[in-house]
Amino acid sequence: MTLLGTGAPAGLPRPDCPCAACATALGADARAATALLVDGTLLLDLTPGAAFAAARAGHSLGGVRQVLLSHPHDGPAVEVPAGLPQPGRVPDGRELALLTGHRVRAVAMDAPGTGYAVTGPDGRRLLYLPPGGAPAGLENGHGATQTYDMVLADVVGRPDGLAKLRAVGAVGPTTDVVAVHLDHDVPPGRELRRRLAADGARAVADGTTLIVGVYEDVPDVPRRTLVLGGARSGKSVEAERRLESFPDVLYVATGGTRGGDTEWASRVSAHRERRPGSWRTVETCDLVPLLKDDGPPLLVDCLSLWLTDAMDAAGAWDDAVWADGGERALRARVRELVAAVRASGRTVVAVSNEVGSGIVPATASGRRYRDELGRLNAAVAAECEQVVLVVAGQALVLRG
Numbered sequence: 001m002t003l004l005g006t007g008a009p010a011g012l013p014r015p016d017c018p019c020a021a022c023a024t025a026l027g028a029d030a031r032a033a034t035a036l037l038v039d040g041t042l043l044l045d046l047t048p049g050a051a052f053a054a055a056r057a058g059h060s061l062g063g064v065r066q067v068l069l070s071h072p073h074d075g076p077a078v079e080v081p082a083g084l085p086q087p088g089r090v091p092d093g094r095e096l097a098l099l100t101g102h103r104v105r106a107v108a109m110d111a112p113g114t115g116y117a118v119t120g121p122d123g124r125r126l127l128y129l130p131p132g133g134a135p136a137g138l139e140n141g142h143g144a145t146q147t148y149d150m151v152l153a154d155v156v157g158r159p160d161g162l163a164k165l166r167a168v169g170a171v172g173p174t175t176d177v178v179a180v181h182l183d184h185d186v187p188p189g190r191e192l193r194r195r196l197a198a199d200g201a202r203a204v205a206d207g208t209t210l211i212v213g214v215y216e217d218v219p220d221v222p223r224r225t226l227v228l229g230g231a232r233s234g235k236s237v238e239a240e241r242r243l244e245s246f247p248d249v250l251y252v253a254t255g256g257t258r259g260g261d262t263e264w265a266s267r268v269s270a271h272r273e274r275r276p277g278s279w280r281t282v283e284t285c286d287l288v289p290l291l292k293d294d295g296p297p298l299l300v301d302c303l304s305l306w307l308t309d310a311m312d313a314a315g316a317w318d319d320a321v322w323a324d325g326g327e328r329a330l331r332a333r334v335r336e337l338v339a340a341v342r343a344s345g346r347t348v349v350a351v352s353n354e355v356g357s358g359i360v361p362a363t364a365s366g367r368r369y370r371d372e373l374g375r376l377n378a379a380v381a382a383e384c385e386q387v388v389l390v391v392a393g394q395a396l397v398l399r400g
Contacts, residue, residue, distance in 0.1 A: 001036055001037065001038050001039070001126065001150075001209065001210050001211075001212055002036070002037040002054070002057050002059055002207070002208070002209045002210075003034070003035075003036060003152075003178075003180070003204060003206060003207070003208050003209075003210070004032070004035040004036070004037055004047070004050055004053035004054055004057065004206065004207070005031060005032030005033045005034050005035050005047055005053060005206050006031045006032075006034055006179075006180050006181075006182055006203065006204065006205070006206055006208075007030075007031030007032055007033055007034060007181070007182050007183070007206075008031075008033065008034075008131060008181050008182060008183035008184075009033050009034075009071070009073065009074065009131060009181070010033070010183075011030075011031060011032055011033055012025045012029075012030060012031040012182055012183060012184060012188070013025040013030065013184065014183075014184060017184060019184050020187065021184035021185070021186065021187045021188060022184050024187060024188060024189070025184070025188045028205045029188035029189055030206075031182055031206055032047060032048075032049065032053060032206055033045070033047040033048070034047070034131070034152075034180040034181050035047045035050055035053070036128060036152065037054060037057075037059060037061070037064070038102070038118060038120075038126075039100065039102065039120065040059060040060075040063045040064070041063055041064060041065050041066070041098065041100045041102065042064065042065070042066050042068070042098065042100075042102055042104070042118065043061065043064045043066070043067045043068070043084070044068055044070060044116055044118075044128050045068075045069060045070050045071075046067050046069065046078050046080065046084075046087050047078065048078055048079075050081065051081045053206065053207065056207055057207040057208075057209065061081060061083070061084060062083060064084055064085070065085065065098060065099065065100065066085060066096070066098055066104075067080075067084055067085055067086070067087040067088070068087065068088060068089060068090060068096075068104065068114075068116060069087050069088065069089050069114075070089075070113050070114050070115065070116065070128065070129070070130035071112065071113035071114075071130035071131055071132075071133070072112055072113070089106070089114050090104060090105075090106035090114065090116070091106060092106050092107070092108040092114065093105075093106060093108065094106050100121070101120070101121030102118060102119065102120055102121065103118070103119045104116055104117070104118050104119075105117045105119075107127070107129075107135055108135070108136045108137055109129070109130060109133035109134065109135060109136055110133060110134050110135070110136040111130075111132050111133040111134070112133075113129075113130030113131070113132070113133045114130065115127065115128060115129040115130060115133065115135060116128045117148070120212065122213075124149050124150075124212045124213040125146070125148045125149050125150075125212075126148060126149060126150040126151070126152065126212050127148045127150070127151045127152070127153070127165075127170070128152045128153075128180075129151075129152065129153040129154060129158075129161060130154070130181075131154050131157065131181035132154060132157055132158060132181075133154065133158065133161065134158045134160055134161025134164055135161060135164055135165065138164045138165070138167070138168050138170075146169075146170070147169055147170060147171065147172040147174070147175060148165075148170055148171065148175055149174075149175065149176065149212050149213040150175065150176045150177075150178065150210070150212045150213070151165065151170075151171055151175055151176070151177050151178070152178045152179075152180045153177070153178075153179070153180065153181075154179070154180065154181040155177065155179040155196060155199055155201045155245065156179060156182060156183070156185055156186055156192075156195070156196075157181065157183065157185065159199060159241075159244040159245035160244065160245070160276055160278075162177065162199060162201070162245040163244065163245050163246055163247045163276065163278065164247070166245070166246060166247055167247035167248065167278075174215075176202075176210070176212075176216050177199070177200055177201035177202070178201065178202060178203070178204060178210070179196050179201050179202065179203045182203060191395075194395065194397065195241065197221070198221065198222075198241070198242045199221075199242075199245040200221045200245070201245075202216070221347070222384070222385040222386035222400055223346075223347050223348070223385055224341060224344070224347075224348045224350075224383060224384040224385050224386075225239075225242060225348070225349045225350070225384055225385065225386045225387070225388065225400075226350050226352065226377070226380055226381050226384045226386075226387045226388070227239040227242075227349065227350070227351050227352070227388050227390060227395075228351075228352055228353070228354040228377060228381075228387070228388065228389045228390065228398075229351075229353070229354055229389060229390035229391065230353065230354055230355070230357075230358075230391070231353070233390045233391060233392065233393065234390050234392070234393035234394075235351050235353075235390040236301055236302075236351055237393075238388065238390050238395050239299055239301060239349045239350075239351045240275065240299065242349050243297050243299055243347075243349055244276055246296075246297055246347070247278055247296070248278060248279075248280070248296035248297075249276070249278075249279045249280075249296055249297045249298075249299055250279070250280050250281075250282060250290070250295065250296055250297070250298050250299070251275060251279050251280065251281045251282070251299050251301070252281075252282055252284065252287065252290060252298055252299065252300045252301070253281060253282070253283045253284075253301060254283075254284070254285050254287075254300065254301070254302060254303070254305040254306045254309065255283075255301075255302075255305045279299075285305075285306050285309040285310070287300060287306060287337060287340065288336055288337060288340040291337075291340035291341060291343075291344040291346065291348065292340060292343070292344065293346075294345060294346065295346060296346075296347075297346060297347035297348070297349070298346055298347070298348045298349070299349045299350075299351075300348065300349070300350040300351065301350075301351040302350070302351040302352050302353065303350055303351065303352035303373075303376060303377070303380065304352050304353040304355075304373055306337075307369070307372060307373055307376055308369070310330055310333045310334070311330060311368075311369065311372065313329075313333075314326045314327075314329040314330040314333065315329075316329075316330050316368065316372075317365045317368075319364065322368070330372065334372075334375070334376055334379060337376075337380075338379045338380060338382075338383060341380055341383045341384070342383045350380060350384075352373070352376070352377050352380070353373065354377070354389065355369075355370050355373055355374075356370060356373075356374045381398075381399070384399070384400075385399075385400050386399055386400030387399040387400065
């Protein structure tokens with residue numbers, strides 16, 4: 001399969017768009033609208049310049065016997081190159097059998113467009129989804145549960161679609177997930193690769209030929225990740241983004257509720273509205289049992305509030321109590337938590353504040369909290385495959 005283009009319908013960079021992502025989408029990061037040439041006989045989506053794109057990739061469209069469109073095309077009609085059959089769409093749920101031995105089944109979407117599940121003569125299966133769309137009806141058991149060898153989808157725009165496919169087993173550990181329909185929502189290059197790797201996906205350049213079913217060395221999704229950042233740095237958004245393409249995430253809120261605190265209620269509400277509807281939420285600071293249990297991924301937000309609760313329980317704010325056993329009690333709680341992180345078999349993304357770079361707190365208790373949080377962050381980071389520091393919404397990878 002050759003990707004004649006991997007970008008959004010308008011391409012990348014977008015014409016006349018002055019944004020930073022478009023300004024840096026040059027060379028290999030420039031992308032034409034997504035189109036796929038399968039085994040030289042099936043063309044999925046006809047885009048301007050498809051014949052030239054195929055020629056640049058060392059292929060010809062002369063052997064194409066079927067052209068299928070996955071989504072409505074805005075703007076003027078695309079000219080059909082001489083010799084190509086007229087493009088069409090397959091009704092949802094219907095299957096098309098080609099003389100070449102390929103079978104194409106139309107997959108219903110939750111947005112305008114059609115997905116295509118293609119089975120080759122050798123039995124290898126790929127799924128191609130349109131921009132902005134996710135499969136519909138999977139939650140009702142109407143989707144195929146056989147695992148695809150390759151999935152090409154709008155991973156950046158619709159990570160929940162990937163989560164749905166994972167939930168029903170259509171995407172498994174061996175599925176090669178390739179991001180297409182790439183737009184200017186994410187800066188190209190290293191940042192795009194980093195975000196896709198967190199989803200268990202990858203991007204390739206226009207003109208790349210892939211063999212469906214052949215193992216690709218895609219970076220493994222880190223099992224334990226610590227996301228650090230200052231106030232309003234975007235650390236919670238970064239943490240949530242890392243799991244939004246996975247189903248059944250358990251969101252662990254350590255802050256609890258604060259009666260009468262309208263500002264806190266507003267923050268909690270904003271966090272809830274961002275979370276996918278399939279996620280569950282539990283409000284607790286008892287993290288060790290959750291880390292010991294098997295289950296779906298955990299998102300812990302955040303360790304700094306967990307530490308506040310632990311210091312409350314140990315009486316660590318009072319100098320006398322701190323000296324008379326409070327310090328030992330807190331150290332034991334931290335060691336227990338760190339050991340649980342080390343032994344956990346779950347995927348864990350934990351959020352914590354980075355407070356050591358600001359002004360020195362004016363009170364002894366404030367300095368104690370700052371120091372203990374620094375120690376906690378360092379201990380948890382030592383047990384994580386990946387550690388990320390978020391500054392001004394930009395994620396800097398410290399480890400992994």
